[in-house]
Amino acid sequence: MQAQNNQYNSEWMSKPQGIPGCPPGLEYLTQIDQVLIRQKKDCMEIFTGWEERNRYEIYNSLNQQFFFAQEESTCLMRQCCGPNRGFILHITDNYGQEVMRFRREFRCCVGASCCADSCNCAFEVMVETPSGEPLGKVRQGQYCCIPEYKIIDAQGNQILHVQGPLCVCDCCADFEIQTLDKSQTIGVVKKKWRGLATEMFTNANSFSINFPMDLDVKAKAVLMGAAFLIDFMFFEQQNNN
Template sequence: MQMQNTQYSDWMAKPQGIPGCPPGLEYLTQIDQMLVRQKKDCMEIFTGWEQRNRFEIRNALNQMFFYAQEESTCFQRQCCGPNRGFVIHVTDNFGQEVLRFRREFRCCVGCPCCADSCNCAFEVYVETAAGEPIGKVRQGQSCWVPEFRIMDGQGNQTLHLQGPCCVCDCCADFEIQTLDKSQTIGTVKKKWRGVATEMFTNANTFTINFPMDLDVKAKATLMGAAFLIDFMFFEQQNN
C-alpha cells in the first residue's frame, strides 16, 4: 500500500469511494470551488527556457487535493510555445494518477472565426488514468468573444463557457452557462497575483466556481477548460 504524501500538511482528506464516480474524483463531490495555481519555476524565470508547467489544485479552504504536471517535449516547448501538444497528469495525495488532460499538436489551429467550419479549433480531451474518456473542451466559433464547449465523454455538449470581449490579466472572467445559454451557473476567473508575478512569470492562478451538485465529470472537464484558457491567452505573453 502506498503511504499518504506527507510533504504537504494541508492536503484535503480523501473521501470514501462513491458508486458510479471514477476512482480518485470523489474529492470533486465535496467542493463547489477549486483553485488552479501554477507553480513558479526559478530556472524559467532567470533563463527564459520554457519548463514543464506544474499546478496545485486546492479547495475553498486552501486545502490541496490534486497535483498536476505537464508532459511535453522540450522541442515543442521551445519552438511551438503555447500551441504545443501536451498531456497533463493529475495525481492525488497518495501519488495515484486520477486524471489526464490531453491536447494533440496540430498546425494552423486556434482561429475563433473558423473553428467549426475549418475544423481548426483547440481541443483538450479529459480522461481517467486508464484512458477512459470522461469529457472534452472544444474552442467554439465566434469572432467577437471567446467561447468553449464543455462536452461529456460521448461528445455531447453539456455546458457553454463564454469569455469577455477582451481577455487580459485584469479582465478574464469566463461564465459557465447552461446549454441554451439562458443561465449562468458558475465562472472560471483568472486571479491577479501582483505586478512582479504577472510581468516576469507565467505562473497563473484560476478560480473555478460551480454548483455543488454538478456532475464530477463536468467539474473535471471545467478544470481542463482552465488549462486550455491558460495556454491560449496567458502562456505566450510572459515568455
C-alpha cells in the same frame, strides 16, 4: 501510503470514500463547489525564460490541496511551439495516484477563432481516466470577438457553454459557465491576479473555478480542463514567439 511532501502547503484535503459510479480518485470533486489552480515556477525558468514543463497545485475553497498537475511534453515542442504545443497533464492526488489526464494533441494551423468549429481547426482538450477512458472534452467554439468553449460529455453531446469577456487581459478575466441554451450562468472560470511582480516577470497563472455543488463530477473534471485550455490559449504568452 503517506501524502506527498510539499513545501508550500501543510494542509491536505481528506480522501473521500469511494462512490459507486464515480471514477476512482474523482470523489474529491463531489465535495466541492470551487477549485483553485495555482501554477508553480522554478527560479531557473523565471530568470532564463527557458520553458519547462508546467506544474500546478490544485486546492479547494479551504486552501486544502487535493490534486497536483504535471505536464508531459517534449523540450522541442515547448521551446518551438510555446503555448500552442501538444501536451498531457497528469493529475495526481495527495498520495501520488494518477486520477485523470488532460490531453491536447498538437495540430498545425489551428485556433483561428472565426472558423474554429466549422472547419475542424479548433483547440480542444480531452479529459480521460489514467486508462484512457473518456470523461469528456472541452472544445474551442467559433466566435468573432467573445471567446467561447463547448463542454462536451463522453458521448459527444454538448452539456455546457463557457463564454469569455470581450477583452481578455492578464490582470483578470471572467469566463462564465452557462447552461446549454445560454439562458443561465451557473459558475465562472476566473483568472486571478497574483501580484505585480508575478504578473510582470513570469507566466505563473492562477485560476478559480466555481460551479454548483451537485454538478456531475465528470462535468466538473471537464471544466478543469477548460481552465487549462484557457490558460494556454490566452496567458501562456511569454514564449509565444
